[in-house]
Amino acid sequence: MPLLRVADDDLHLWTLRPPPVDSAAARALATGELDRAERHRADAYVRPGDRVQYLAAHLALRRVLAPYTGVPARRLRFGREAAGRPVLLGVPRAPSFSLSHSHGLVLLGVARRPVGVDVQRVPPYATAELCRGALHPAEQEELAALPEPRLAEAFARLWTRKEAYLKGLGTGLARGLSADYLGESGRDGARRPAGWVVLDLAGGPDHAAAAALRTDSTPRVTTREVRPEDLTSTTHDTHTERGVGSA
Structure with a gap:
């Protein structure tokens, strides 16, 4: 029986700071x-830090999902729905989930409804200025009205909301950045997509983060931490008994 349960109106978020490359936790x-x-994709990373982050993120995904499903982490199998969302194969009533990682921060969302999460490091001003022309017209107007020092952070928050929503849909960026409004002020009557709740999340001083859940009501959000030491081989026999990380 699963030892963790997520109800229809719940959104469970898990965060992880991957271990440093040369640390004992990374080696373990x-x-x-x-x-x-997964191992083949990890080996394709050129920078050791990116490889460790990928390994830690995907190991955390397995160890987080194990107590929701009652299936050991190593036996979980992943696939894709026709819409593109990742799914667990061979698990009755498997929860929905979404994974994102960027520059030292990993975010995972678990829910009963379609869910998407995204985390991004706040980009340089030049990157925000270059990319904003591809956004929804009302989003472009909102960003254009901001003073230059606030643009990069506001762009990062908007971008994570948009990516979280598109992950929830299952389309990813193939849908196009201008198709949906995920801004803040609703200029000229613009509205966020109906039937979805999109939330800004705390990402710390260097990151922006967001989650999107297909629901008409405000979800109950619970955030837990996965620690690097929860991902070592020594925790293999215990993680399904107690869950991962700290509540």
Whole structure:
């Protein structure tokens, strides 16, 4: 029986700071729980820090989902819905989930309804200025009205809301950045997509983060932490008994 339960109106968020590359925790990551495709993709990273972050993120995904499903982390199998959302294969009533990682921060969302999460490091001003022309017209107007020092942070918050929503839909960026309004002020009557709740999340001084859940009501949000030491081979026999991280 699953030891963690997520109700229809719940949104469970899990965060992780990956271990430093040269740390004992990084060397002890239980990478044997990952499948061949995950290990192959990790090996494709050029920078060691990116490789460790990918390994830690995907190991955390497995160890977080294990107590929701009652299936050991190494036995979980992943696929894609026709719409593009990732799914668990062979697990009756499996929860929905979404994973994102960027520059030292990992975010995972678990829910009963379609969910998307995104985390991004706040970009330089030049990047925000370059990319904003691809956004929804009302979003472009909102950003244009901001003073220059606030643009990069506001752009990052908007971008994570948009990516979280598109992940929830399952389309990703293939849908196009201008198709949906995910801004803050609703200029000229612009409204966020109906049937979805999109939330700004705390990302710390260097990151922006957001979650999107397909619901008409305000979800109950619970945030937990996954620690690097929860991802080592020594925790293999215990993580399904107590869950991962601290409540």
